[in-house]
Structures are given as structure tokens and as C-alpha cells.
Amino acid sequence: MSTRRIDIDVPTLARVEGEGALELTVEGGRLTRVHLRIFEPPRLFEKFLEGHAPDEVVDMVARICGICPVAYQVSAARAFEGLFDITLPHGLARLRRIMYCGEWIQSHALHIHLLAAPDFYGVADATELARVQPEVVKRGLRLQALGNRLIALFGGRSVHPVGMRVGGFHRLPEPADCARLAAELRAALPEADDLVRWAAALPFPERRQDFPCLALDDPEGYPITGIECVTSDGKRFAVEDFEAHVKEFQVPHSTAFHAHLDGRPYLVGPLARLNLHHARLPEPVQALIDETGLALPSANPYHSIVARAVEIRHALSEAARLLEEHLLDPPRRAYEDGMPCAGTGFGASEAPRGLLWHRYDTNPHGLVLRARIIPPTAQNQERMEDDLRQSLTEFGLDQPAEALRAHAEQVVRNYDPCISCATHFLDLRIERR
Amino acid sequence: MERRRLRIAVHKFASCDGCQLAFLNAGETLLALAEAHDFVHFPELGPVDPEAEADVAFVEGSVCTEEERERIQAIRARSACLVTLGACATAGGLQALRNLADGEAWLRDIYPRREYLDALATATPVAEHVHVDLALWGCPVDGGQVLEVLAQLALGLRPAPGADKLCLECKRAGHPCTLVTQGRPCLGPVTRGGCGALCPRHGRDCYGCFGPAEHPNTDALGVRLEGLGLIDAAIARRFLFINSAAPEFRRAGLRWRGEAP
Numbered sequence: 001m002s003t004r005r006i007d008i009d010v011p012t013l014a015r016v017e018g019e020g021a022l023e024l025t026v027e028g029g030r031l032t033r034v035h036l037r038i039f040e041p042p043r044l045f046e047k048f049l050e051g052h053a054p055d056e057v058v059d060m061v062a063r064i065c066g067i068c069p070v071a072y073q074v075s076a077a078r079a080f081e082g083l084f085d086i087t088l089p090h091g092l093a094r095l096r097r098i099m100y101c102g103e104w105i106q107s108h109a110l111h112i113h114l115l116a117a118p119d120f121y122g123v124a125d126a127t128e129l130a131r132v133q134p135e136v137v138k139r140g141l142r143l144q145a146l147g148n149r150l151i152a153l154f155g156g157r158s159v160h161p162v163g164m165r166v167g168g169f170h171r172l173p174e175p176a177d178c179a180r181l182a183a184e185l186r187a188a189l190p191e192a193d194d195l196v197r198w199a200a201a202l203p204f205p206e207r208r209q210d211f212p213c214l215a216l217d218d219p220e221g222y223p224i225t226g227i228e229c230v231t232s233d234g235k236r237f238a239v240e241d242f243e244a245h246v247k248e249f250q251v252p253h254s255t256a257f258h259a260h261l262d263g264r265p266y267l268v269g270p271l272a273r274l275n276l277h278h279a280r281l282p283e284p285v286q287a288l289i290d291e292t293g294l295a296l297p298s299a300n301p302y303h304s305i306v307a308r309a310v311e312i313r314h315a316l317s318e319a320a321r322l323l324e325e326h327l328l329d330p331p332r333r334a335y336e337d338g339m340p341c342a343g344t345g346f347g348a349s350e351a352p353r354g355l356l357w358h359r360y361d362t363n364p365h366g367l368v369l370r371a372r373i374i375p376p377t378a379q380n381q382e383r384m385e386d387d388l389r390q391s392l393t394e395f396g397l398d399q400p401a402e403a404l405r406a407h408a409e410q411v412v413r414n415y416d417p418c419i420s421c422a423t424h425f426l427d428l429r430i431e432r433r
Numbered sequence: 434m435e436r437r438r439l440r441i442a443v444h445k446f447a448s449c450d451g452c453q454l455a456f457l458n459a460g461e462t463l464l465a466l467a468e469a470h471d472f473v474h475f476p477e478l479g480p481v482d483p484e485a486e487a488d489v490a491f492v493e494g495s496v497c498t499e500e501e502r503e504r505i506q507a508i509r510a511r512s513a514c515l516v517t518l519g520a521c522a523t524a525g526g527l528q529a530l531r532n533l534a535d536g537e538a539w540l541r542d543i544y545p546r547r548e549y550l551d552a553l554a555t556a557t558p559v560a561e562h563v564h565v566d567l568a569l570w571g572c573p574v575d576g577g578q579v580l581e582v583l584a585q586l587a588l589g590l591r592p593a594p595g596a597d598k599l600c601l602e603c604k605r606a607g608h609p610c611t612l613v614t615q616g617r618p619c620l621g622p623v624t625r626g627g628c629g630a631l632c633p634r635h636g637r638d639c640y641g642c643f644g645p646a647e648h649p650n651t652d653a654l655g656v657r658l659e660g661l662g663l664i665d666a667a668i669a670r671r672f673l674f675i676n677s678a679a680p681e682f683r684r685a686g687l688r689w690r691g692e693a694p
Contacts, residue, residue: 012476012480012481013476014476014477014479014480015449015476015477015478015479016476016477017477018445018450019476040447041446041497041498041501041551041552042540042543042544042550042552043445043447043497043527043528043556044528044531044536044539044540044543045527045528047531047534047539047543048527048528048530048531048534048539051666051670052670053667053670056670056674058526059640062672063449063451063526063527063572063675064449065449065450065451066448066449066450066451066452066453066454066573067450067451067454069449069451103659106458110457110458114457114477114478115477118479124479124480125478125479125480126463126478126479127463127464127467127472127478127479128479130464130467138461138464141460141461141463141464142460144458144460145460146456148458155635156629156631156632156634156635157628157631158454158458158572159451159452159454159458159573160451160573160642162573162631162632162635162637163635165637169635170632170635170637171635171636171637172634199459203495204459250545250546250549251549252542252546252549255549255550255552334636374654377628413474418450423652
């Protein structure tokens with residue numbers, strides 16, 4: 001048995017969102033330390049949200065993440081809508097869903113092409129990849145741009161869009177813009193089909209790992225919002241009861257809290273959604289998955305990149321279909337009014353990286369007394385470290401340090417960690433240990 | 434004029450990563466930039482070389498940790514031109530709200546093990562630490578403006594983005610005034626333009642994400658907002674929002690909070 005000690009430090013993880021590092025120690029042929037270090041400085045959102053009005057909160061929480069602001073806005077708006085007894089008419093809920101599809105498309109396209117794909121071609125970054133595989137990269141950039149335009153249709157810009165408010169939107173989109181974009185989304189479907197085929201054909205290592213998946217259950221279909229969570233081990237619980245099942249705890253090497261689902265590490269995100277809900281995808285998307293030979297549910301974390309491609313394809317046709325429906329039957333008003341009140345509101349949605357859960361306690365004027373937000377990357381941290389332990393051992397701990405480092409980085413990227421998000425929400429009621 | 438090949442660095446401090454998307458959302462322009470220039474440090478894109486010398490260093494985020502306080506000095510020392518990218522770097526961002534409270538108490542409230550953290554009690558703009566050659570406002574920055582500034586720098590020009598009020602941009606676009614016609618507490622009269630008057634275009638009041646314009650009459654606007662029926666605390670929150678560390682907004686906000694600026 002080897003007695004060498006290898007320390008691998010990746011002081012700045014490249015091609016992830018936010019600031020993270022990786023520390024691994026191999027001793028006597030065993031991995032003795034696996035730390036995904038998150039040192040993104042805390043921004044203390046949960047404190048400065050206190051005292052703010054619901055519509056201010058919708059604009060503030062967008063700033064947690066430049067890549068998934070819509071998810072934050074939707075989760076927050078839903079929490080206040082539930083609390084103030086606002087039921088979104090079908091037409092407004094449909095517009096929310098379309099905007100959310102835009103975020104999936106842009107965030108997933110960015111991740112696949114700019115962050116993840118270079119690993120599979122042995123190049124340093126996407127600009128280098130564009131020299132050897134220009135069509136792959138350009139296709140991705142076109143899809144990313146389409147997602148951004150879909151967000152901007154509702155919010156003026158794709159980063160921190162300004163269109164959403166509690167009860168709906170500040171304004172309804174222009175019908176001519178909706179029609180034009182619907183046609184462009186339809187026209188992009190063949191490219192998205194190709195993207196799925198391309199992603200499924202990437203050279204993935206064989207991996208079988210055991211992890212429970214968690215996602216929302218959405219009455220509208222493949223999950224974007226919902227009031228119930230489901231898990232791959234058969235549990236079902238209300239979004240309001242999330243805290244009874246998910247426990248967060250602080251570790252020394254991360255400014256983001258770690259989380260367990262009923263005492264175990266678990267997965268949220270595209271692969272979790274696909275594993276739990278693939279049967280709810282429209283028939284053409286299911287046929288495309290069958291064509292690629294991807295067997296679901298999958299226990300290989302590398303399949304998350306295929307799951308992202310599938311979700312892009314689905315979001316394109318879903319958004320096109322809903323835009324067409326919207327044009328035939330638009331809502332009468334841009335938003336519904338509600339009466340602010342004291343209480344506790346819960347809201348959840350499926351951010352590109354997974355389930356994003358919000359809770360707000362309010363005073364009689366609806367101002368925030370206390371906020372709690374559990375972002376997807378914080379939930380996935382334990383799973384990432386687990387994956388690293390298994391993957392690196394299978395990869396071979398006797399491999400050169402440089403190869404181990406590269407492999408470890410790729411394993412982490414499968415989760416598309418958004419470290420900016422992960423760091424900003426922490427609980428006030430943590431058990432002190 | 435000859436275009437120079439620039440060594441470009443993009444550094445991240447405490448932020449949401451949204452301003453860097455000015456590059457990552459640029460589509461094929463990003464590929465063209467990578468051909469015309471060298472990204473010497475830009476972790477989210479790929480290149481990691483924090484020690485690299487740069488002709489232009491874009492800095493996103495505000496200074497929130499001891500490590501960041503040291504790092505910004507080092508970046509300044511090896512960058513010919515330092516550009517702050519967006520509200521956090523230019524004016525502290527939303528997280529600068531902690532400067533108006535007991536930031537240390539907030540940290541202890543949230544983290545059971547405060548000692549695990551390298552975190553300062555304040556979140557401060559880059560210019561409080563080092564000389565800034567060019568400040569770009571906005572939460573987020575406007576991608577078009579970032580690319581334009583880069584193009585000018587490559588030509589050896591000195592970009593000087595305007596500081597006109599949002600109202601001018603809004604009037605030019607022909608949007609109905611949300612303050613006058615709807616009685617909404619619009620910050621357009623004191624906010625810097627550059628976003629394309631997005632909020633009025635969406636039928637809502639500007640919330641000041643591009644920071645103060647030049648010579649903003651925050652006193653008069655505050656009184657106008659009071660006339661609309663806003664209570665003092667709500668007026669304070671208008672000013673103490675995304676750019677609370679910008680002196681003009683900070684002064685106005687604290688006044689409505691009944692505190693000495």
C-alpha cells in the first residue's frame with residue numbers, strides 16, 4: 001500500500017459561479033480530507049431584508065444571484081402571495097412559467113458551453129473550445145441569448161429583471177414581441193435536439209452512486225413551482241414543512257451552510273428533476289431521451305449535463321407553447337392585489353441548480369421580520385463532497401496530482417455550483433454544537 | 434487610430450456574479466474579444482492567474498473581508514487601468530446596508546461559529562481602498578456600456594460615461610412619467626441614466642440601481658415622495674437600497690431615517 005501523502009489545493013476553482021476552492025488530502029492510499037471550501041464572503045441578505053416591504057424584497061433577492069435572479073424573484077413572490085391570499089390567475093401563472101423557462105435556457109446553456117464543455121475536449125476554456133468546435137460553442141451561445149431575451153421580454157434585462165412583482169408583473173408583454181419570440185423558440189428546436197444528442201454522446205466515466213433526489217411536484221407538469229416536494233425514496237411533504245426535513249449546519253471550511261435531508265446528503269437540480277419527473281416531459285422530449293439511450297433514473301452524476309440539455313430542449317418548446325396560448329387568451333390584468341398581513345409565507349421554485357426555498361415572517365404591514373432562504377448549492381454541498389470521495393477513489397488515488405486535480409474539478413462542475421447563491425442565506429436558528 | 438491588444442483581468446469580490454455576465458452573455462462578441470485581447474485572469478470564464486499584470490482590470494463586488502482588503506491593493510499595483518464593474522464595486526451594493534447597522538452583530542446573529550469566518554463588519558466600495566480610474570454604475574452594469582468602454586480603452590481613449598439623470602433618458606424614450614401620471618415614488622429625477630429607463634418602460638418607478646446622477650436634488654425629491662403619502666421610513670428605504678454607500682443617497686436616506694448623516 002502506498003504511504004505517500006498528496007495534498008491537492010485548488011485555490012480558485014475556475015469555471016464556477018462564485019468563489020470556491022478545493023482541498024484534498026490522500027494519505028496511505030486513502031482520501032482523508034475532502035473539503036469543498038467556499039469562501040465567498042457572506043453578504044448577510046437575511047439580515048438586511050428585515051424591515052423591507054414585499055415588492056422591495058422581490059427586487060432585493062434577485063441580487064443574490066446574477067445567473068438565476070428569476071428563481072429568487074419567483075420563490076419570494078410566491079411566499080408573499082401565499083401569505084396575502086393572492087391566487088395567480090392561470091394567465092399570470094403561465095407568464096411566470098414562460099419567464100422561468102428563459103432562465104433555465106440561459107443558465108443551462110451558459111453552464112454547458114462556457115463552464116462544463118471545455119473539460120470534455122481537454123481545452124482550457126470556451127474561447128479555446130470555440131477554435132476547435134466553433135459550431136458547438138456558437139449553438140450554445142445562440143441558445144443562451146434566446147433564454148436571455150425570453151427573460152428580458154418580461155423584465156427588460158436578463159440580469160436582475162425589473163418586471164416581476166408580488167401578484168404578477170408590473171406590465172404585460174407586448175403581443176407582437178411574444179409572437180416573434182415564440183416563432184424563434186420554435187425555430188431553435190432542431191438545434192436544441194442536436195444539443196441533447198451531443199451532450200448524451202460526451203465521454204462520461206461510468207459511475208454509480210447512491211443518493212436520494214429531491215424536487216418539487218408541479219401540478220402543471222415538469223416541475224418549476226409547486227407546493228409539495230417529492231423524493232426518490234418515496235417521501236412527499238409540503239413546502240411549508242421543508243424545515244422539518246432539511247437541516248442545515250455550519251462547517252469550518254465553508255461560508256455556506258451544509259444540509260441534510262432527513263439525516264442524509266441528497267441531490268437537487270436538473271438530474272434530480274429528471275430522475276423524479278422524466279415521465280412528465282412531453283412525448284417528443286421523452287422520445288429524444290430514448291433515442292440517446294439515456295436510462296432514467298440515472299445514478300451517474302455526469303448525466304447532469306445531459307439533464308441540462310434536456311431541460312433546455314423542454315423549456316424551449318414549453319415557452320413557445322405557453323406564449324402561443326397566452327396570445328389567444330391573455331390575462332386581463334398584469335397583477336392581482338392582496339392585503340398585507342402578519343404571518344409566515346413559504347415559497348419554492350426549481351432554480352436552474354435546484355430547489356430554492358424561501359420563508360418570510362411578516363408584521364401586520366407585511367414588512368419582513370425574518371427571512372430564511374435555502375439555496376440549491378448549499379443543499380448540494382454534502383453530495384458534492386460525497387461524490388468527490390467516491391469518484392476520486394474510482395479514478396485512482398495513485399494518479400498524478402495534476403490528473404486528480406483536474407478530475408476533482410470536473411466532478412464539482414457537474415453540480416454547476418453557484419457559490420454566490422450558496423453563501424448568502426444562513427439560518428438564525430442553527431443548533432449550536 | 435490603432436487598436437491595442439489588451440491584457441484584461443476580471444476580478445471578483447463580494448457580489449452576485451451578475452456584472453461579469455456583461456462578458457459571458459455577450460455571445461459571439463465574447464469570442465471576438467478573446468481573439469482581439471488576452472483574458473489573463475477571469476476565473477468564471479477559465480483563466481486563473483490572480484498575480485497577472487493587466488492593462489485593464491475590471492473589478493466586480495465590494496470589499497467585505499480582510500483578504501479582499503489586501504487583494505484589492507495587490508490588484509491596483511499590477512493594473513494600469515482599474516475599472517469598477519457595477520453597483521457593488523462602485524458603491525458597495527446592497528450588502529453595504531450592513532454599514533448602516535451593527536455589521537458585527539449581524540454576522541454573529543447569522544453564524545453560530547463567527548470565528549470560522551473572515552468577514553469584515555462593513556462592505557465598502559473599491560474607491561475607499563484604492564484609486565479607481567473609471568467607475569461603471571448599475572445593478573447590473575449595462576453590457577453594451579462595458580463593451581464600449583473596452584473598445585475605447587483599446588483605442589487609447591479615456592472613456593467618460595455620462596452622469597445625466599434617468600429622467601432625460603425616460604423622456605427621450607417617450608414613456609409616461611410614473612411619478613406625475615401614476616404617483617409612484619420614482620427615483621428617476623436623482624438617478625443616473627444608462628439602463629434604458631427600464632422601470633418606467635415597465636410601468637413602474639425607478640429604484641435607483643444606477644446610483645446618483647450628477648447634482649441630484651435628493652432633498653426636493655424626498656419632499657415630493659412625502660407628498661405622495663410615503664412615510665419617512667419608506668422614503669429612507671428608497672434611498673438606502675442598492676446604492677446606500679453612495680454619499681448622496683446615504684445622506685438623503687439617513688435624513689429620512691432621522692439620523693445624522
